[in-house]
Amino acid sequence: MDNVIDGxxxxxxxxxxxxxxxxxxxxxxSIAVIQVGDxxxxxxxxxxxxxxxxxxxxxxxxxxxxEGESELSIINKIKELNNxxxxxxxxxxxxxxxxxxxxxLVNTIINSKDVDGLTDINTGRLVSGRKTLVPCTAAxxxxxxxxxxxxxxxxxxxxxxxxxxxxxxxxxLFLNEDATVTVCHSKTKDLGYVTRHAxxxxxxxxxxxxxxxDMVKDGAVVIDVGINYETGKISGDVDFDNVSKKxxxxxxxxxxxxxxxxxxxxxNTVYCYLNRKK
Amino acid sequence: MDNVIDGxxxxxxxxxxxxxxxxxxxxxxSIAVIQVGDxxxxxxxxxxxxxxxxxxxxxxxxxxxxEGESELSIINKIKELNNxxxxxxxxxxxxxxxxxxxxxLVNTIINSKDVDGLTDINTGRLVSGRKTLVPCTAAxxxxxxxxxxxxxxxxxxxxxxxxxxxxxxxxxLFLNEDATVTVCHSKTKDLGYVTRHAxxxxxxxxxxxxxxxDMVKDGAVVIDVGINYETGKISGDVDFDNVSKKxxxxxxxxxxxxxxxxxxxxxNTVYCYLNRKK
Numbered sequence: 134m135d136n137v138i139d140g141x142x143x144x145x146x147x148x149x150x151x152x153x154x155x156x157x158x159x160x161x162x163s164i165a166v167i168q169v170g171d172x173x174x175x176x177x178x179x180x181x182x183x184x185x186x187x188x189x190x191x192x193x194x195x196x197x198x199x200e201g202e203s204e205l206s207i208i209n210k211i212k213e214l215n216n217x218x219x220x221x222x223x224x225x226x227x228x229x230x231x232x233x234x235x236x237x238l239v240n241t242i243i244n245s246k247d248v249d250g251l252t253d254i255n256t257g258r259l260v261s262g263r264k265t266l267v268p269c270t271a272a273x274x275x276x277x278x279x280x281x282x283x284x285x286x287x288x289x290x291x292x293x294x295x296x297x298x299x300x301x302x303x304x305x306l307f308l309n310e311d312a313t314v315t316v317c318h319s320k321t322k323d324l325g326y327v328t329r330h331a332x333x334x335x336x337x338x339x340x341x342x343x344x345x346x347d348m349v350k351d352g353a354v355v356i357d358v359g360i361n362y363e364t365g366k367i368s369g370d371v372d373f374d375n376v377s378k379k380x381x382x383x384x385x386x387x388x389x390x391x392x393x394x395x396x397x398x399x400x401n402t403v404y405c406y407l408n409r410k411k
Numbered sequence: 412m413d414n415v416i417d418g419x420x421x422x423x424x425x426x427x428x429x430x431x432x433x434x435x436x437x438x439x440x441s442i443a444v445i446q447v448g449d450x451x452x453x454x455x456x457x458x459x460x461x462x463x464x465x466x467x468x469x470x471x472x473x474x475x476x477x478e479g480e481s482e483l484s485i486i487n488k489i490k491e492l493n494n495x496x497x498x499x500x501x502x503x504x505x506x507x508x509x510x511x512x513x514x515x516l517v518n519t520i521i522n523s524k525d526v527d528g529l530t531d532i533n534t535g536r537l538v539s540g541r542k543t544l545v546p547c548t549a550a551x552x553x554x555x556x557x558x559x560x561x562x563x564x565x566x567x568x569x570x571x572x573x574x575x576x577x578x579x580x581x582x583x584l585f586l587n588e589d590a591t592v593t594v595c596h597s598k599t600k601d602l603g604y605v606t607r608h609a610x611x612x613x614x615x616x617x618x619x620x621x622x623x624x625d626m627v628k629d630g631a632v633v634i635d636v637g638i639n640y641e642t643g644k645i646s647g648d649v650d651f652d653n654v655s656k657k658x659x660x661x662x663x664x665x666x667x668x669x670x671x672x673x674x675x676x677x678x679n680t681v682y683c684y685l686n687r688k689k
Contacts, residue, residue, distance in 0.1 A: 236539075256538050257531030261514075261575050287598050289605075295586050297539050304582060304594070308573050311598040313605060316582070320565050320589040327567075327591060 136377065138356075138384045140273075143280045144392040148189050151399055155190040162406035163192035164222035164248065164398075165214045169207065170200035170230040179226055185395045191402055194220070200230045207233075208241050215243040221409055222248035222402040245408065248401040250302070259305045266401055271302035273393035274335055274356050275310070281382055283333065283354050286311035291331035293317045293324070293344070293370070299337040299358050324348065336370040346375035355383040358390045414655065416634075416662045418551075421558045422670040426467050429677055433468040440684035441470035442500040442526065442676075443492045447485065448478035448508040457504055463673045469680055472498070478508045485511075486519050493521040499687055500526035500680040523686065526679040528580070537583045544679055549580035551671035552613055552634050553588070559660055561611065561632050564589035569609035571595045571602070571622070571648070577615040577636050602626065614648040624653035633661040636668045 154160065164186060166179055179195060186193040196210055214220045223246045229235050236253075244254045250268040258265035278285060290312040294300040300316060307314045317327050325348035328334055336344050337358035349355060359370030369386030377383050384390055433440065442464060444457055457473060464471040474488055492501045501524045507513050514531075522532045528546040536543035556563060568590040572578040578594060585592045595605050603626035606612055614622050615636035627633060637648030647664030655661050662668055 236541075253535030253539070254531045255535070257534030260534050260538055260579050261531070263514075287600050289600075301538050301583075305579075308594060308596070311596070313593065313595050313599040315591065315593040316586060317591050318586070318589075321591040322565050322567075 140389040141392045144396045152189040162403050164402045165194045165220050167196045168226040169198045175226045211241040221406040224249045268302045269394045269397035270299045272397040288332040289313045290333045291315045294337035338370045342372045344371040352381045355380045418667040419670045422674045430467040440681050442680045443472045443498050445474045446504040447476045453504045489519040499684040502527045546580045547672045547675040548577045550675040566610040567591045568611045569593045572615035616648050620650045622649040630659045633658045
């Protein structure tokens, strides 16, 4: 359909740009991924990241610890990577197994290599409006809108969800772009009443079809970040078949925000490489 | 009037509670205020803080540097105070004269003594929903609502303004309290349309009478954080005489949020004292 924002296509464009600049400017970006335990979904995500890195020319290193490995030895590995001038990005594959202090481990990553944008300091910098590394899914939403020529300034953005990976950073990013921003969540009364005000509606809840067409204004731009597996296949938060008839632009799940998230990780890594000596 | 939230009275209640607990629990909280230059408004604010500290029994130390003092010597003083076990809170009186790196100086303060709640790490912690030191004016707004028995959960809060001292932290605080939150600002189209949806309206713009009674829903709670001197006397953002006829509860300027801000600084300092050994 004409009004579908094709995340896969936009993602490929960006990866191709990254690949070109890595090749012709002879950049040598590298990323280190720390994984603890053998969570199946994590294995898949790590492989997906490795494949994407290989594709554009980012050197990928994978450090896999067994579940039960001491937190201290993981911290020591992070510190070693912080100090390694040949490593530009460091991420910890989440979720960690029970018993590990996620916040402590994430905050051990030096801010200049925090390509997931999750340390407290980078979060604080984002809130105070300074240039910093931004969580990949949130960055993906803004990038999709910009590459689709959606004007954000002065628009009313409604975020459904308040999670730290997507909606909390998006509040800041949309305010920085001069949007009016509303944040809804499970405690919001009459969700549809609020979402009908959205010029740009972003949903990151993880409940299949929670956004139906009566909840969307004619001509709205709809970005679906939700991922659900309930129906046996991957779906988003939005009743796509019906909402797409009202929206001026809309993402589809799969093929919307998903492919963009890893791409933003690649972009952040190249950014860190280019800024490594500043 | 019956529906006025008396910030002065609530502030006195809290100060009296603090004074009692300092006295009977034999607490020895202390705060250090760093001032650079001789800005008249800053002199007044520092004196106001000193008086409030004296009143409740917080030991007050004032370090005043001449404008032109090197940034390094101010940083060294902050580090000395960070390491001084008899100092529980450290603040830098803002604004600093031109030429000083405010972010760098503020972020030199150790997080556990950051009683203004302004370091990047404390900002990041607030965004990720953890207990942390919160900027005093934002904390004052929440405290006024709670002490006035206003239910926040499920309510639609509209913030007018997006500054880092008040509205940015209030987004997080109100989300943590389960409110639906909308943030408006100078680029918002039809501000009145948005503010009329507010169950709780908080304004922190600094424009006299920007909020008129047609912009407020019947029965709304209105908190005015704005401060203006244009008319020769102190006023807020809200056309109090008319809005107070529609609001169920409303603050008045002066005598609303203002007196509470210094009180929250006292409260943060006692909190830091009590947590000093954790």
